[in-house]
Amino acid sequence: MAREVLADYLTAVGAQIRWRRAREPLLRELSDHIADQAADYRADGLEEADALNKAVAEMGDPEEVGRDLDRLHRPKNRWGLALAVLLLTLAGLFLQYRTYEASEQGMMDLYARQAVWVPIALALLCGVWFSDCTLLLRRRWAAGLTVAAVAWAVLNTNGTYRPIALYVTLLLPVLYAALLCRRRDGGPVTALLWGLAAWVLPLPAMLIPSASAYLLSGSAMTLILLAAAGLGWFKGGRWKNLLLSLLPTLLGLGVPLLSGLRKGYLSRRLAGFLHPELDPNGVGYLYLHLRQGPDPDFFGNVLGSTDLMLAFLAQQAGRWVFPLTAALLALAALLLLRRVWKLRSRTGKLLALSALLPLLLQAVLYLFFNLGYSPLGPLSLPFLSFGVGYLLLNCLLVGFLLSVFRMDALLRDGLANQPPRPLPFPNQLDLHLPFGKGNLLIQYRKIP
DSSP, X not given: OHHHHHHHHHHHHHTTOOXXXXXXXXXXXXXXXXXXXXXXXXXXXXXXXXXXXXXXXXXXXXXXXXXXXXXXXXXXXOHHHHHHHHHHHHHHHHHHHHHHHHHTSSOHHHHHHHHHHHHHHHHHHHHHHTSOTTHHHHSTHHHHHHHHHHHHHHHTOSSSOOTHHHHHHHHHHHHHHHHHHTOXXXXXXXXXXXXXXXXXXXXXXXXXXXXXXXXXXXXXXXXXXXXXXXXXXXXXXXXXXXXXXXXXXXXXXXXXXXXXXXXXXXXXXXXXXXXXXXXXXXXXXXXXXXXXXXXXXXXXXXXXXXXTHHHHHHHHHOTTXXXXXXXXXXXXXXXXXXXXXXXXXXXHHHHHHHHHHHHHHHHHHHHHHHHTOOSSOOOOOTXXXXXXXXXXXXXXXXXXXXXXXXXXXXXXXXXXXXXXXXXXXXXXXXXEEEETTXXXXXXXXXXX
């Protein structure tokens, strides 16, 4: 009898929850709560059936409970962000056309290729957006995907320029955050190891080599780790965890820089960056023109892609392009970070940061390079500059960010590692609850 009472109650509650994806986890949480209450009553001396009946009755009217759960757990689609990406992508096509047309370098065939891939990239964004981002938490896919991605990048990069390692490196912060969210039981030593992993995982980028991708990915993962430590993700003192999380950063920054200095190229690049006037016909040529304001002949000599699109626009329209770009970037970062901060769970915050930070850091690096004040080459200006691979990558990141926003009501801290709690029944209780085309099976087994 108690079994039927619980099954009927959960069925009635589930019938009020319209978001199908939310039904199963919410009913499992509700059943766990009933299990706790029944266990308390059982400890007070009630019989098993009476304890369960009392726990169910205490929950209240099932239809009212279901309506409350439905109201609090609905998908939140951030259509404004999706619309902004669409407009940026269309604006990028227009700006790329103007840049290639003015450069007169016969690159319109590349522009046509970019235009063909835009709808494919937007479809990828929508596919990831309406998928379940919690799969990385509820399954052991994050670790396997991380190993596979790093191995793929290493095997497909043999010293020549192959962008696979770049794209993999920029996706690593998402996998890193997913792994971090599954491990909440560590202390200061764990924080130190995670800090070291933030600079070890993106090492495939140095096989290209691309110091920009390495530093951007490592910085993003370090910021995610600092956010986790600041949110109290690890055991022990918060400040101690923050300091230990930062400790490997010196090693992560120092190894590639020292390696590059030994090879000589980075030292020459750095010297030209600091004192471009000493080498106006060599490394310093680019920095001199960008800092002083490029003339039209400059673009005919150096523009082979849209890496200098902001500088080109500044030359056409005026230097006000740079402060306007910086202001818009700062506003977008502020609004998005504010939205991330409002997410209910720390897990949601970390996952959202993992997708947002690579986008913001790419834009910041691009802006400083076009100003002539970055010793590192740019990767992309998300959705505006040329590059099919970068377009797909950035759409994937935004899709994941939108998925995190959408699934916010279902994200729970530590949910991935918590098995269902058993009810105090002699043998087991299996509840088959029909919902639409499928069934929800809740199993309780006695643990000896």
